[in-house]
Amino acid sequence: MSYSESLSKLLASADASEGCKLAVTSKGRTYVGTMMPHHDFSAPDILVLKLKSGYNIGVRMYGDSEVHVTERPSGRKKGAPPGEPKKGMKKLVLIGTGGTIASYVDYRTGAVQPALSTSEMVNAVPELRDIANIEARVLFSIFSENMNVEHWQTLATAVSEEIDAGADGIIIPHGTDTMGYTAAALSFMLGDVPKPVVLVGAQRSSDRPSSDATGNLMASARFCVDGGRAGVFVVMHDTHGDDSFAVHMGTRVRKMHTSRRDAFRSINAPPVAHIDAEGKIEFSGPGRAVSEGKCVARTGMEKKCVLLQSYPGMDPEIFTQVLLASKGVVIAGSGLGHVNENMIPAIKKAVDSGTVVIITSQCLGGTTNLNVYNTGRDMLSAGAVPVGDMLPETAYVKLMWAIANSADGNGAVEVMKAPLAGETGDRRVA
Secondary structure, three states, X not given: OOOOHHHHHHHHHOOOOOOOEEEEEEOOEEEEEEEOOOOOOOOOOEEEXXXXXXXXXXXXXXXXXXXXXXXXXXXOOOOOOOOXXXXXOOEEEEEEOOOOOOEEEEOOOOEEEEOOOHHHHHHOOHHHHHOOEEEEEEOOOOOHHHOOHHHHHHHHHHHHHHHXXXXXXXXXXXXXXXXXXXXXXXXXXXXXXXXXXXXXXXXXXXXXXXXXXXXXXXXXXXXXXXXXXXXXXXXXXXXXXXXXXXXXXXOOEEEOOOOOOOOEEEOOOOOOEEEEOOOOEEEOOOOOEOOOOOOOOOOOOOXXXXXXXXXXXXXXXXXXXXXXXXXXXXXEEEOOOEOOHHHHHHHHHHHHOOOEEEEEEOOOOOOXXXXXXXXXXXXXXXOOEEOOOOOHHHHHHHHHHHHHOOOOHHHHXXXXXXXXXXXXXXOOOO
């Protein structure tokens, strides 16, 4: 949808275009801001301005409305080239996948644009160069809800390549919605990765005053340089403010709020560490130290797996064929991991046919235990396999990996029971 004829003429007569700073008067009120691009969600008589505060407003324009250009754009300035690596500084590689964090503000128009080149990704937060020598590559530029198994495999391979080429740490800007799934996938695919691999996101886009993008990226870089820990992690804001950041284990983290800056939480385990605004790192316990050596990526994944949530009235007639058609199924049961008793024959039929059926709890906190009630014991007799306090999404990703990297279903079950990347254990946080 484009501007209405009258608004188009008004803008043309004022010689106003995107990126110009305007003084707009409509219905007796004057607004000053940068003219933003018109998009399909705006009505044809709406002019969008970015105010000094950083927020956008839509101004309805009428026949007597006025537009005056007060300042014209000078063109978006390109950031300084990286230059020669600085001696004594570690090398970090940013591997871009997309999401809110992998964007920059086009200062010509004020619009948020995806970073499509390595220089744009690095220049978005030039302060990173004070922490390490930064290189970057854009692997994908997609919304995180569109990530799939092939993306995980490509990403794991890219991480392995960069570490083997000499990177001291990897930072992966990623959309927040499915970041936990990707972190779990990398945790299993990369195994005993010798360097830190940090996924980082942003809850607020970089054109908003409350953006968390820069702080999260800086905390990620500081952890990679000064943390001395190897593994796959997620780094995000730990509070509403900019004073604390949490480092989460890649197999224990979940997004717990749709929009808060501190949306991410470690489940059934404490965060690996906290980082303050000055970069001080406080660890909650011991971990695996960084080391030299190659990074081996085992990227096999069985895609014929499903993740189901048990619910009252779950109809076995609907789900039996799903169970039988899948090589692996994760069911997030209620409470200790239970399903409606009418689902147990379907589970047994699936297990007898070769499907691996894994049980977790939708409660998140606490652990599964199928030995307490008759329903649970019947599920065990049917062949269902509980996996302790493992998150449902982590169990789903691990099952895909376990089946692809095991000789048979029994081997996959043994892999699911064994803690490989801190995904399950006896220690829990209330």
